[in-house]
Amino acid sequence: MLITKAFSxxxxxxxxxxxxxxxxxxxxxxxxCTGCRICELACSAKHEGLFQPSLARLKVIRxxxxxxxxxxxxxxxxxxxxxxxxxxxxxxxxxxxKMVFLDHDKCILCKSCVGAxxxxxxxxxxxxxxxxxxxxxxxxxECAKVCxxxxxxxxxISSGTTFERHSKIASYLREIEHSAETQSSKGGS
Amino acid sequence: MATxxxxxxxxxxxxxxxxxxxxxxxxxxxxxYIGGDGFAAKLLYExxxxxxxxxxxxxxLIMSTGPITGxxxxxxxxTVFVSKAAQTGIWGESHVGGFIGPELKYxxxxxxxxxxxxxxPVYILIEDSNLQILDAGKFWxxxxxxxxxxxxxxxxxxxxxxxxxxxxxxxxxxxxxxxINNARAAGRTGMGAVLGAKNVxxxxxxxxxxxxxxxxxxxxxxxxxxxxxxxxxPQAQEMGKWGTWILTAVKQEIGELPTYNHRTGVFPGWEKLxxxxxxxxxxxxxxxxxxxxLACKKMNYVREGPFAGTLAEGPEYExxxxxxxxxxxxxxxxxxxxxxxxxxxxxDTISAGATIGFAFEAFENGLITTxxxxxxxxxxxxxxxxxxxxxxxxxxxxxxxILAEGSRAAxxxxxRGTEKYAIHVKGLEVSGQDGRTHRSIALGHAxxxxxxxxxxxxxxxxxxxxxxxxxxxxxxxxxxxxxxxYTEKHKAVAVVESENAYCIRDTLIVCWYSVSWPPIFWxxxxxxxxxxxxxxxxFGDVKNLTKIAERQVTLKRLxxxxxxxxxxxxxxxxxxxxxxxxxxPGKGQTVDLEPMLDDYYRLRGWDLDTGLxxxxxxxxxxxxxxxxxxxxx
Numbered sequence: 175m176l177i178t179k180a181f182s183x184x185x186x187x188x189x190x191x192x193x194x195x196x197x198x199x200x201x202x203x204x205x206x207c208t209g210c211r212i213c214e215l216a217c218s219a220k221h222e223g224l225f226q227p228s229l230a231r232l233k234v235i236r237x238x239x240x241x242x243x244x245x246x247x248x249x250x251x252x253x254x255x256x257x258x259x260x261x262x263x264x265x266x267x268x269x270x271x272k273m274v275f276l277d278h279d280k281c282i283l284c285k286s287c288v289g290a291x292x293x294x295x296x297x298x299x300x301x302x303x304x305x306x307x308x309x310x311x312x313x314x315x316e317c318a319k320v321c322x323x324x325x326x327x328x329x330x331i332s333s334g335t336t337f338e339r340h341s342k343i344a345s346y347l348r349e350i351e352h353s354a355e356t357q358s359s360k361g362g363s
Numbered sequence: 364m365a366t367x368x369x370x371x372x373x374x375x376x377x378x379x380x381x382x383x384x385x386x387x388x389x390x391x392x393x394x395x396y397i398g399g400d401g402f403a404a405k406l407l408y409e410x411x412x413x414x415x416x417x418x419x420x421x422x423x424l425i426m427s428t429g430p431i432t433g434x435x436x437x438x439x440x441x442t443v444f445v446s447k448a449a450q451t452g453i454w455g456e457s458h459v460g461g462f463i464g465p466e467l468k469y470x471x472x473x474x475x476x477x478x479x480x481x482x483x484p485v486y487i488l489i490e491d492s493n494l495q496i497l498d499a500g501k502f503w504x505x506x507x508x509x510x511x512x513x514x515x516x517x518x519x520x521x522x523x524x525x526x527x528x529x530x531x532x533x534x535x536x537x538x539x540x541x542x543i544n545n546a547r548a549a550g551r552t553g554m555g556a557v558l559g560a561k562n563v564x565x566x567x568x569x570x571x572x573x574x575x576x577x578x579x580x581x582x583x584x585x586x587x588x589x590x591x592x593x594x595x596x597p598q599a600q601e602m603g604k605w606g607t608w609i610l611t612a613v614k615q616e617i618g619e620l621p622t623y624n625h626r627t628g629v630f631p632g633w634e635k636l637x638x639x640x641x642x643x644x645x646x647x648x649x650x651x652x653x654x655x656x657l658a659c660k661k662m663n664y665v666r667e668g669p670f671a672g673t674l675a676e677g678p679e680y681e682x683x684x685x686x687x688x689x690x691x692x693x694x695x696x697x698x699x700x701x702x703x704x705x706x707x708x709x710x711d712t713i714s715a716g717a718t719i720g721f722a723f724e725a726f727e728n729g730l731i732t733t734x735x736x737x738x739x740x741x742x743x744x745x746x747x748x749x750x751x752x753x754x755x756x757x758x759x760x761x762x763x764x765i766l767a768e769g770s771r772a773a774x775x776x777x778x779r780g781t782e783k784y785a786i787h788v789k790g791l792e793v794s795g796q797d798g799r800t801h802r803s804i805a806l807g808h809a810x811x812x813x814x815x816x817x818x819x820x821x822x823x824x825x826x827x828x829x830x831x832x833x834x835x836x837x838x839x840x841x842x843x844x845x846x847x848x849y850t851e852k853h854k855a856v857a858v859v860e861s862e863n864a865y866c867i868r869d870t871l872i873v874c875w876y877s878v879s880w881p882p883i884f885w886x887x888x889x890x891x892x893x894x895x896x897x898x899x900x901x902f903g904d905v906k907n908l909t910k911i912a913e914r915q916v917t918l919k920r921l922x923x924x925x926x927x928x929x930x931x932x933x934x935x936x937x938x939x940x941x942x943x944x945x946x947x948p949g950k951g952q953t954v955d956l957e958p959m960l961d962d963y964y965r966l967r968g969w970d971l972d973t974g975l976x977x978x979x980x981x982x983x984x985x986x987x988x989x990x991x992x993x994x995x996x
Contacts (some may be wrong), residue, residue, distance in 0.1 A: 227465075243650065299469075
């Protein structure tokens with residue numbers, strides 16, 4: 175219930191999620207991605223000091239039957255589900271860059287952010303038991319630098335499409351709320 | 364002492380016992396063989412007994428990676444499958460791109476060795492340390508794309524990488540392949556049949572671990588710089604645009620586009636098989652293998668005509684040749700459909716196309732008739748017949764059952780002088796080159812360890828006239844002959860040196876493209892990179908790398924020698940040595956193989972009469988241990 179409140183986009187809702195203007199973001203052109211996963215390699219090389227795509231802060235999904243490759247990167251999120259969902263305010267926005275960062279000292283490893291991320295790029299490292307999240311390399315993202323085709327870019331964007339993307343998860347959560355309400359009205363506690 | 368790059372573990376799947384075993388990777392293997400092909404050659408020689416039936420439980424299927432597999436080095440996502448070949452009964456190897464090699468490394472293994480034979484259909488699941496042999500009864504009979512999707516669904520994980528056997532491999536079609544990511548094939552020499560004979564439908568791998576190199580920062584910097592060398596190379600850029608289709612026009616121009624079963628080297632309909640024609644009409648997306656800046660793979664869609672609705676990757680140049688010019692078909696959609704069928708059934712496009720070409724030419728000359736073919740009229744340029752024959756081969760139905768044996772065995776079965784149209788070396792069908800108009804490949808085809816091979820020693824420097832590269836590599840004194848494709852002179856030098864460099868390429872393992880063509884990385888680049896990756900200082904010396912390469916070539920030769928191969932088998936189809944090129948720029952050319960062979964053996968330190976490595980050479984390469992395994996166990 176708490177989660178779904180956070181995503182409610184009804185105009186009368188009092189707790190509207192924070193919407194911010196993003197100075198710079200990672201953007202993706204699906205038509206250019208070849209699925210080479212150099213971005214995953216370079217990301218893990220930079221942040222982990224080894225080559226391990228399972229710990230990369232972004233993820234390319236390959237559809238071999240269709241010939242389509244879709245890179246999933248962190249953002250753009252004018253309203254950030256990971257921030258809204260975090261129960262202990264460990265996930266916050268940097269006041270200047272507006273980039274969402276994780277305060278590891280506060281994180282209680284509840285993994286809510288892992289589930290809430292619309293792009294599926296917040297991950298749990300099960301070996302060191304920590305949440306892994308992209309920080310746009312502090313404003314100079316490695317993935318955009320190594321991408322051979324320019325499919326991943328970094329810079330200022332227009333934000334029209336991202337609201338649409340988030341409305342999907344909002345409607346999904348509304349449905350959960352609706353069914354939860356129906357069930358409880360049927361004779362729950 | 365190697366400190367990085369390797370996982371240090373060999374995973375063995377023992378199908379007889381239904382068990383797994385993890386061995387330590389011996390340090391001296393690293394020192395002497397680097398990885399990839401080298402490791403596999405050592406293991407195969409030691410463990411697969413001489414004279415064994417490739418389809419018996421004594422044969423093993425080895426999947427091998429190299430020290431930089433799974434790292435940021437350009438095009439380092441390849442892997443190799445090695446076995447005693449189902450098609451030829453000698454050394455068998457097949458390299459493949461895609462993503463499965465790195466996945467094996469991330470799961471924590473440098474090599475995978477599949478031993479014995481299962482008594483019922485199974486598939487092998489390797490998920491880090493979770494190792495299982497699972498029932499594949501419900502998957503048996505599925506095409507490779509179907510079983511790939513089914514296994515991913517079964518385990519609810521789209522990131523599982525799968526090497527699949529299709530219906531052809533199940534039926535032990537001699538040139539059946541292993542298919543990865545729907546359209547990447549470990550195509551040649553019949554790896555599908557080896558796995559099919561073991562009753563294994565698929566190898567499914569998922570790894571979440573890491574590959575750590577010795578000097579991470581220096582290696583990463585060098586790898587990034589290497590990527591930039593690829594991206595700024597004009598030919599590599601073209602390659603990214605057109606893929607290997609770029610070759611059609613080049614080959615037509617020099618008269619080396621195999622046409623009508625290698626009868627001639629020019630094809631009137633070549634334009635419809637060229638990148639310029641295909642890309643704007645059919646290509647929908649560019650795709651890459653792991654860690655590649657080029658993206659030479661193309662996804663294509665056919666909008667109209669008899670093959671409308673086909674959405675598939677490919678084919679490569681070799682497929683265009685095999686199903687296009689080779690069969691007199693000037694129609695791209697036919698080659699795409701044929702390629703798709705080969706991928707779905709799991710068959711090698713080169714051998715499948717060449718075997719159909721063999722049948723076409725034998726039919727044209729009246730040596731086989733509709734009585735043999737079950738009523739089928741075989742005619743050059745007939746798309747529908749080609750598609751029908753491929754399905755029959757994949758299912759081993761009717762006449763397809765004979766063709767499924769490959770051209771050499773099919774000719775033996777049919778008799779009547781049909782063998783003159785079986786264009787093969789040591790049982791492996793000749794790839795899309797022609798020694799008459801590209802002399803060095805004649806030597807490469809004749810001496811290749813797995814038969815008529817275009818990937819182990821193909822020299823592009825003479826084929827495409829890279830004068831500057833030739834001068835740097837081999838010295839000005841060998842010009843102009845060494846870049847003249849119509850003379851035998853100095854060709855052994857170019858072949859031996861290319862073969863050595865490609866050996867190192869195949870131990871790492873990196874792709875053909877960026878090493879062999881366009882010529883970007885060569886021995887010195889590997890010598891600069893390998894110590895950073897592995898911490899093994901001796902890899903920094905080109906002389907030592909050359910010796911490791913020689914060791915690998917000679918070890919493969921000893922493997923073949925154990926199976927009875929000698930100089931007498933290093934020969935070409937008469938078509939190349941006795942039938943002058945009938946037309947085109949190379950009109951009148953034939954191959955004079957023997958002098959090139961003499962040069963080659965001399966440079967390799969092999970005996971001129973027998974073509975076998977001399978005792979002195981064996982000792983100098985520290986291959987004395989092979990004696991212990993010289994005869995059958």
